[in-house]
Amino acid sequence: MIIWAGSGIAVKAALTALSPLALILARFTIAVLLMLVIGLSCRGNSVLGLQRVQRGDWWLFLLGGFFEPFIYFILETYTYDSFATPTLAEVFLSTNPLMAPVFAWLFLREKVTIYNVLGIIVSTAGMLVLVLAGTDSLAIGSRIGVPLALITVSAAVGYSITLKKVPARYSSLSVVFWGQFSGLAMFIVLSLITLLLDPLHLPFLRFFRLTAAPMSALSILGVGYLAVFSSVAAFILFCYCVRFVGVTKANIFNNIRPVFTAILMLLLYNEHLPLIKWVGIAIIILGLFICQKREKNADS
Secondary structure: OHHHHHHHHHHHHHOOOHHHHHHHHHHHHHHHHHHHHHHHHOOOOOOOOOOOOHHHHHHHHHHHHHHHHHHHHHHHHHHHHHHHHHHHHHHHHOHHHHHHHHHHHHHHHHOHHHHHHOOOOOOHHHHHHHHHOOOOOOOOOOOOHHHHHHHHHHHHHHHHHHHOOOOOOOOOOHHHHHHHHHHHHHHHEEEEEEHHHHHHHOHHHHHHOOOOOOOOHHHHHHHHHHEEEEEHHHHHHHHHHHHOOOHHHHHHHHHHHHHHHHHHHHHHHOOOOOOOHHHHHHHHHHHHHHHHOHHHHHHH
């Protein structure tokens, strides 16, 4: 989550030179090639070795790639555009911990304890304090913003559930590699369709046009960070986490992302936070501790 907390800053830097779809293609092309090199170099390693996919398991990797990165990154773009402010969009896009227990119970029969529920409520309240405190405008914007955000979050949770269903014989790198490889193939098809439809000048195509300006050092660093850290390191760590601690506990840590983003903004841009936002950070951390607490029966 520390790595993903810096993604927003990196995206902002990269988008000064690349369109959203061009950025997605660049970061995941680099990520897939990097994982291919690492995976082939670490064959036999239970975490970083690259394995072939058995015939009966392909649907899981295709489904994972469809959920994230393909659907998630497309809908996330529309979501930010639909809300009046990025702050409100971030609030709705940070509801993974609220939806994860429901989906995990429905599809995985994963046990949700009272401490999980209480921790989710407390940390989500802290996230709302952190994000909304001091915000002047609470206008929602377009009416489709909320449904889009909920579908986007559902795609992220769907990705987590797919990870949990992938057989344990696959290494974490293999799971991430084949999922992102599938998603990259879908983005390439989408870009080709966009090129064919571009003469029609359809309004929604502006999100998917492949445009690029001269790259600055900052934009290159942004793409590099997103490819190496956000798309490879963070995804592999998250995959490992989901498979061993479960969907509910893994997704609760999404609430701490705004905390690390705030700290990074303080360190990089000297953006100081008012006291109320530090209170929000403390509430989030408290909620995470509560969520990890085990029931006495479980300990015994």
